[in-house]
Amino acid sequence: METTRTDLNPATIAAVRATVPMPELTAFYDSAYDRVTEAAGREGWTIAGPAFGWYHSMPTDMVDLTAGFVVEGAALGESSEGVEVTEMPGGAALVLIHTGSYDGLSDAWSRLEQERAALGLEGRGDFWEEYVTDPAPDGDPDLNITRLVLPLRVDA
Template sequence: MRILKTVLYVIVAIILLLFIISLFLPSKLVFENSVNISAKNSTVYPLVLNYQNWEKWDPWVKADKDMKNTYTGVPGIGHKRTWESKKQGNGSMEIVEAETNKRIKAKLMFQDSGKPAWDNWQFDETPEGTKVTWKIEVETGFNPIVKYMFAFTKGKMNKVFKDGLDNLKTLAESLPETPEVSVIEQPLMPQKYIGIKKTIGFNPSEIHAFMAESYQAIMTFIQKNNIQCTGPLASFYFSYDENMKTMEAMPAVPVPLETNVRLPDGMQYHDIAPGNSVMVIHIGAYEGLASAWNALEKYIKDKNLEVNGAPFEVYLTDPNVDKDTAHWQTQVVFPIK
């Protein structure tokens, strides 16, 4: 009996000691690593922003070929990946902040975890290319078991980070460089559109849903009224509010100039008058369009030009026909005086 009591005292002492030690362990753990990649940030950034690209470099995916991934939303804020894995466990990650070619922040939720972790990416331009920093922040709270679990896995996590960044580096450096943006001045031809104008948020998921619904409604209307669609779909942007994070946009379908059918509520005609314009043809996924817009705005400012109407995008490639984003061509146009 005395031996049993001694054993119990030792066990209690060990548990108490481990508990006391856990009080000195941090309630927030940070896993972080960086790599220098010989590629532009405009090449690297989409490989992280689009969760479907993670299948090409993510070490957790590579470690479990049976992992089931589900993706929702378009790449950007609101884009989400949910996974089910017998080896890695279940969980999800959703982008909550994104600054084109600069940084990404996502909320990580693991199965049976009450608190989120935060997945952070930083893309810093360097003379040789891009310095990419990957950091995950985990709030352990005061739970000693969770503290010990993450403390003991820190070495493994650091290796996973290194492997992931090395895979990302190899992939990014194997891709062709994003071409320099070339601005072209050209005449603007007259064109009539039917569109649906609305003020919406900057959230890519909201934008995608609004545009898809609008195009569907307009195409249904013109087909019903035997009106021909005369070219690729477009979208006009009339204003944006940086503080409110909203913009006034109008997805539109080109129709013959002579079209004068009465439109249903919510639809309107938009005419482009003949004149001049500056334009850029962007090749690649839509999340890279910011570089085209930035180049045009800089060109207009440097040349002291005056904008004459709403700028617009023309989607030369139908993404429903060609699924490869590397082939997508989008024309960004600013009418000028």
């Protein structure tokens, strides 16, 4: 797991945002991805990236979360049955690729946060996970690949 610093381009996303109790997180993800996939098919949008979970603040017992996909062929502001097309902002970020079970994501985020602090950088306040591989129910969770993205605050 190596941390890299990068500049992200803004991305057009189709997604569902909600504040979800932590025990309902998995069900929210499943529902949101299904809804976005259905909306993309209905509206003619093309899914152009892996599923993501965009956390708007640090989770507690409740999680302010947007889940969806980067899309092409959709205009900002469009919506379809609760799925909104909006922009995921770009900018400076630290990125870490985690390979393994989702159970290891907490440790991976801790490592990324330690790297951020060691570099003297400040996070923007939001962060996201991109689920590069689509985990299969009978697949090996140790082969999951998740891209952790920590946007950085940049002084004006």
